[in-house]
Amino acid sequence: MTSPLHRDDVAHVAKLARLSLSEEELALYTDQLGQILEHANDMSTLQLDDVIPTAHPFGLINVVRDDSVRESLDRDVVLAMAPDAEDGRFAVPRIMGEAP
Amino acid sequence: MKTAEQIALDVRSGASTAQRELDASLAAIHARNDELNVFLYVDEDGARAAAKDVDDKVARGESVGPLAGVPVAIKDNMCQVGVPTTCSSRILEGWRPPYSATVITRLLAAGAVPVGKTNLDEFAMGSSTENSAFGPTRNPLDPSRVPGGSSGGSAAAVAADMTPIALGSDTGGSIRQPAALCGLIGVKPSYGLVSRYGLIAFASSLDQIGPFSKTVTDAAILLEAIAGHDPMDSTSLPEPAPMLSAHVNDGVVGKRIALVRELIDGADPDVVASVTRAVEVLKDAGATILELSIPELQLGLSAYYLIAPAEASSNLARYDGVRFGLRVDGEDVEAMNTATRTAGFGAEVKRRIMLGTYALSAGYFDAYYGQALKVRTQMIDAFKRAYAQADLLIGATAPSVAFPFGSKTSNPMAMYLSDVFTIPTNLAGEAAISVPFGAGEAGLPTGVQLLGPGRSEAQLFAAARVLEREERGS
Numbered sequence: 001m002t003s004p005l006h007r008d009d010v011a012h013v014a015k016l017a018r019l020s021l022s023e024e025e026l027a028l029y030t031d032q033l034g035q036i037l038e039h040a041n042d043m044s045t046l047q048l049d050d051v052i053p054t055a056h057p058f059g060l061i062n063v064v065r066d067d068s069v070r071e072s073l074d075r076d077v078v079l080a081m082a083p084d085a086e087d088g089r090f091a092v093p094r095i096m097g098e099a100p
Numbered sequence: 101m102k103t104a105e106q107i108a109l110d111v112r113s114g115a116s117t118a119q120r121e122l123d124a125s126l127a128a129i130h131a132r133n134d135e136l137n138v139f140l141y142v143d144e145d146g147a148r149a150a151a152k153d154v155d156d157k158v159a160r161g162e163s164v165g166p167l168a169g170v171p172v173a174i175k176d177n178m179c180q181v182g183v184p185t186t187c188s189s190r191i192l193e194g195w196r197p198p199y200s201a202t203v204i205t206r207l208l209a210a211g212a213v214p215v216g217k218t219n220l221d222e223f224a225m226g227s228s229t230e231n232s233a234f235g236p237t238r239n240p241l242d243p244s245r246v247p248g249g250s251s252g253g254s255a256a257a258v259a260a261d262m263t264p265i266a267l268g269s270d271t272g273g274s275i276r277q278p279a280a281l282c283g284l285i286g287v288k289p290s291y292g293l294v295s296r297y298g299l300i301a302f303a304s305s306l307d308q309i310g311p312f313s314k315t316v317t318d319a320a321i322l323l324e325a326i327a328g329h330d331p332m333d334s335t336s337l338p339e340p341a342p343m344l345s346a347h348v349n350d351g352v353v354g355k356r357i358a359l360v361r362e363l364i365d366g367a368d369p370d371v372v373a374s375v376t377r378a379v380e381v382l383k384d385a386g387a388t389i390l391e392l393s394i395p396e397l398q399l400g401l402s403a404y405y406l407i408a409p410a411e412a413s414s415n416l417a418r419y420d421g422v423r424f425g426l427r428v429d430g431e432d433v434e435a436m437n438t439a440t441r442t443a444g445f446g447a448e449v450k451r452r453i454m455l456g457t458y459a460l461s462a463g464y465f466d467a468y469y470g471q472a473l474k475v476r477t478q479m480i481d482a483f484k485r486a487y488a489q490a491d492l493l494i495g496a497t498a499p500s501v502a503f504p505f506g507s508k509t510s511n512p513m514a515m516y517l518s519d520v521f522t523i524p525t526n527l528a529g530e531a532a533i534s535v536p537f538g539a540g541e542a543g544l545p546t547g548v549q550l551l552g553p554g555r556s557e558a559q560l561f562a563a564a565r566v567l568e569r570e571e572r573g574s
Contacts, residue, residue: 010454017413017457018420018434019450020442032512033455039513040402043471053473054480056305056335057291057529057554063334077198083427090422095433 004041005034101128101261104170104318108211111158111169118151118158118169122213125171128262129215136238138256140176141184142216147171150213157211166321168211173257173266176217177224178309179298180204187300188232189222191419191426191444201298202333203267203309203326210325215263218253222446223416224274224302226250227518230509231448239282241544245502248278248518251312255282258312265322266312271302272404273498273522275310276534280497280547283536285319285564287311288522290554291529292337294323295330303411304335306404306526316565319533320344323557342558350562353386356490357563362397363495363521363549371496374538374546378567379494385566390490396482399475400524405516406459406472407527412449413456419444451512476527483528487553492563496521497534497547521549530554535564537571 010030014021021029075088084091101124102110110116126144133139154169174180177187179197181204186192207214221231229237229252239247240260247256251268255278258266268275270288279286287310294309301307311322321344328341359379364372383389421427421440428443430436445453459468486493498518508515525532530553537548548567552560 005458009458013454013458013461016461017450017453018437018441019445019453020438021450025450029451029454032451033458035513036405036455036516037458037468040406040468040472043399043402043475044467046399046471046475048471048474048478051474051477053470054477055473057480057527058335065331073198078423081195081198081424083421083425092422092433093430093436 004037005030101264103315104167104264104313105315105321107170107264108166108168111154112164114158116169118154118213119148121169122147122151122171122215125215125263128260132240132260132262135243136240136256136260137235138218138237138253138260138262139173139216140186140188140219140234140253143183143214146183147213147215150208154211154213165210165212165325167207167325170212170265171215171263172207172212173216173218173254173263174204174214175220175251175254175266175268177220177269177300178203178267179300180214180217183217185217185300186234187223188220188234189444189446189449190233191440193426195425197298199298202295202330204298206326212325218257218266220253221250222449223300223412224250224269224271225412225448225452227273227277227515228508229253230505231446233446236505239502241283242502242542245504245544246281248281248498248502250274252278254312255279255284255286258282258284258314264314265318267309267326268312269299269307269309270526271306272408272526273519275312276522276532276547276549277498277518279312279534280536280545281502283545285313285316285536286534287319287323287557288525288532289323289327289557290337290531292335293327293555293557295333295336297330297332301415303408304415305411306408316561316568317345317348320348320561342555344558344561347558348561348565350558351385352382352563352566355387355492355559355563356390357382357387357492357494358390358392358486358490360397360486360493360495361391361393362395363493366520367496367499368501368540370538370540371498371500371546374540375494375496375548378537378548381570382494382563382566392486392490392493394482394486396479397524400479400527401516401520403472403475403479404523404527405455406468407476409452409456410459410469411456413453413460416449416453448512479524480528483524483530483553491552492556492559493551495549495551497549501540501542501544501546525551531556531560533560533564535567537567
C-alpha cells in the first residue's frame with residue numbers, strides 16, 4: 001500500500017504547526033507519519049455512521065464557579081517569566097509589515 | 101528501603117524523624133543519580149524545609165498527615181512553585197512555575213516531602229524515557245535497558261530505593277508500563293479522580309496522575325492523599341477521595357475476573373505465563389475466572405495515535421516564545437514562533453504535533469480524528485459490556501520485559517506497540533493497576549495488569565494485594 005501522505009502534505013502541516021524542517025527531516029517524517037496513518041487505516045473501513053463520537057470520557061459539561069473576586073497571579077510575577085516584557089506587557093517582534 | 105507506610109508510622113511515633121528519612125533518600129539519590137539519570141533536579145533546600153516542618157509539628161504534638169516525613173519523587177511535568185519544571189524539554193528549560201499543582205499541595209498537606217523532579221520522555225511522549233532532552237534514564241535493575249516511559253524517572257527513583265513512592269502521569273500507559281518494566285506497582289486512576297491542575301497538559305482527555313510504589317498499601321495511601329474533587333480542575337470527579345488503604349485486604353472471594361484474549365495476544369511467552377499464573381492465584385483465592393474476547397480493544401492503538409497527538413498539537417501551541425520558556429529571535433512574530441518551536445522541541449514531539457495537526461486539518465478531520473472519536477465510543481461500550489459480565493479484567497501490562505536502549509527508537513510504530521495493552525483504559529477513562537508478578541527474560545520482572553471500571557480502585561487494590569501476597573509471602 002502506498003503512503004497516504006506526500007512530502008508536500010508534511011511541509012504544509014509543518015508550516016501550520018510553526019515548525020521548520022530540513023529536507024532530511026521532511027523525508028523521514030513523510031515516511032514515519034505515513035506508516036502511522038497506514039496503521040490507522042484499520043479504522044477507515046469500519047461502518048460507524050450511526051456512532052456518536054466521544055471527545056471526552058465522561059462528556060464535558062460546563063462547570064461554573066461563583067462570581068467572586070479571588071486573588072490571582074501577580075502581573076509582575078507572570079511578566080518576569082516572559083522572554084521579553086515592556087511597560088507591563090509581553091513584548092514580541094513586529095507583527096505587521098512596514099507602512100508603505 | 102522502608103515502605104512509605106512504615107516511614108510515616110515511625111515519624112509520627114517519634115521512632116524516626118522526617119529529616120533522618122530525607123537524609124537516607126538524598127544519600128541514595130547522590131549514590132546513583134549520575135549513573136542512572138533519574139532526577140533532573142533535586143530540591144534539597146525545599147525538601148529540608150518540608151521535613152523540618154513535619155518534625156516541628158510532631159514535636160509540638162500537632163497532627164501530621166498519612167505521609168508524614170515520606171520522601172516523594174515527582175515527574176517533571178507537574179508544577180511546583182519555584183522549582184524548575186522542564187517536561188524534559190529544551191523549550192521549558194530554566195522555567196520556574198509561579199504556582200504548584202494540586203497534587204503537590206496535597207502531598208505537602210499529607211506531610212510528604214517532595215525531593216525533586218524526575219526525568220521523562222519529552223512532554224510525556226514515549227515509552228522508554230529515551231526521548232528526554234536531558235538524556236535517557238537507565239533501568240536500576242539492568243542499566244543497559246530502558247526503565248519504560250514516559251514516567252521512567254519516577255519508576256527508576258522507586259526501583260533504585262531513592263524514594264519509597266513517586267508520582268507519574270499516565271496518558272496511554274506512562275505509569276503502568278514503566279512500573280511493569282521496573283518491577284513496581286503502578287496505578288492509572290479513573291479519569292477525574294486526581295486533579296490535573298498544574299499537570300502540564302499532553303492530551304487532556306486522557307492524562308491522569310497516579311502513584312508508583314513497591315507495595316499495594318503504599319500506592320493506596322498515596323492515591324488517597326492526592327485524590328478527590330478539586331475546584332481548580334473542571335474535569336475532576338465531584339466526590340472526595342475514596343477510602344482505599346482500608347480495603348487492600350478485602351480479597352477477591354466471589355469476584356468475577358475475566359482474562360481478556362486481546363490483552364495477552366502478541367505478548368512474549370514469559371509475560372503470558374505470568375498472567376496465566378496470576379489468574380490461577382486469583383482463582384485459588386476465591387475469584388470466579390472467565391475468559392473474554394473484546395475485539396474492539398485492537399483498535400485502541402490506532403484511535404489513540406490520532407486522538408492523543410490531536411490534543412497534543414493543540415495543547416503545545418502555547419509554546420510560542422511569548423509568555424514563558426525559550427525564545428529564539430526572528431524578524432517577525434511568525435519567524436520567532438517557528439524558530440523557537442523548531443529549536444525547543446525534540447523529534448518525537450514534532451512528529452506528534454504534525455500528526456495531530458494533520459488529523460485535525462481541513463479535509464482529513466472526519467476521516468482521521470472524527471473516526472477515532474467514534475472508535476472511542478465503541479471501546480467504551482465494549483468495556484461496559486465486559487463489565488456486565490466481570491467485575492475486573494486481567495491481562496499483560498506490556499508485551500515484554502524491559503528492552504535494551506536503542507532497540508525501538510528508529511521505528512515509532514514499534515515503540516508505540518509498547519502501550520498496546522494499556523491504551524484502552526485511557527480511552528475509556530477507566531482505572532487499571534500494574535502489579536509486578538513473575539519474571540521473564542534475564543530474570544527481569546513482568547507486569548500483570550488488572551483493569552476495572554471507573555471508581556473501581558478499591559477492588560483493583562484488593563485483587564493486586566492477593567497477587568502481592570503470593571509473590572512476597574506477606
